Amino acid sequence: MPHDSSPADPVPLTLSMPPRPARGLVDDLVRPISPNPEAEILDLAVSDTEIGVFLVRIAHGDKGFVARTDSGARALAIVAATTAALMGDDIPTALANPDLDFLRGLKPPAVEALREVLLAIETADRAAVETALSVLAA
Numbered sequence: 497m498p499h500d501s502s503p504a505d506p507v508p509l510t511l512s513m514p515p516r517p518a519r520g521l522v523d524d525l526v527r528p529i530s531p532n533p534e535a536e537i538l539d540l541a542v543s544d545t546e547i548g549v550f551l552v553r554i555a556h557g558d559k560g561f562v563a564r565t566d567s568g569a570r571a572l573a574i575v576a577a578t579t580a581a582l583m584g585d586d587i588p589t590a591l592a593n594p595d596l597d598f599l600r601g602l603k604p605p606a607v608e609a610l611r612e613v614l615l616a617i618e619t620a621d622r623a624a625v626e627t628a629l630s631v632l633a634a
Contacts, residue, residue: 521575521599521607522629529618533562537618540565540574547577548587555581560615568628571617575599575632578614579606599632 538550538561554561555578563574576594579602580587602610619625 519604519607519611521602521610521632522626525575525611525614526571526617526619526622526625526629528622529564529620530562533618535559535615536561538563538574540567540570544588544591547574547591548581551577551581551587555613560613562615563617564619565617566619566621566624568624571619571625572628572631574617575610575614575629579610582606582609582613596631 536554536559538547540547540563542550550561563571565571565574572594573591576590576599577587579585579599580590617625617629
């Protein structure tokens with residue numbers, strides 16, 4: 497039996513990076529207060545009206561923001577209100593009554609859009625804020 501010593505035909509391969517896993521709605525969202533934040537700060541102790549004005553301005557800009565609060569309820573409200581601002585929905589209603597089922601049902605592109613605007617929630621009470629936001633974890 498003759499032995500074929502010719503090289504085999506090349507096998508085409510596609511080399512690419514595997515897709516990045518989708519970031520969850522609250523994955524790594526909460527962090528300690530930074531002395532040098534990388535973005536504009538929104539103190540969630542301000543009035544709902546001031547938050548609404550801020551969100552209308554920043555939601556369609558090219559930079560995100562960092563929210564600051566020690567209140568779990570206020571942290572949940574800013575996630576809902578930022579989502580509402582991005583969608584052109586009612587920000588005051590989202591602040592007052594976050595729709596948890598709607599937020600949990602956001603698709604990965606919507607979550608990414610939200611996380612590009614709401615960069616982080618900084619807090620001195622990380623446990624309280626993370627506990628409140630845990631209702632949004634998938």
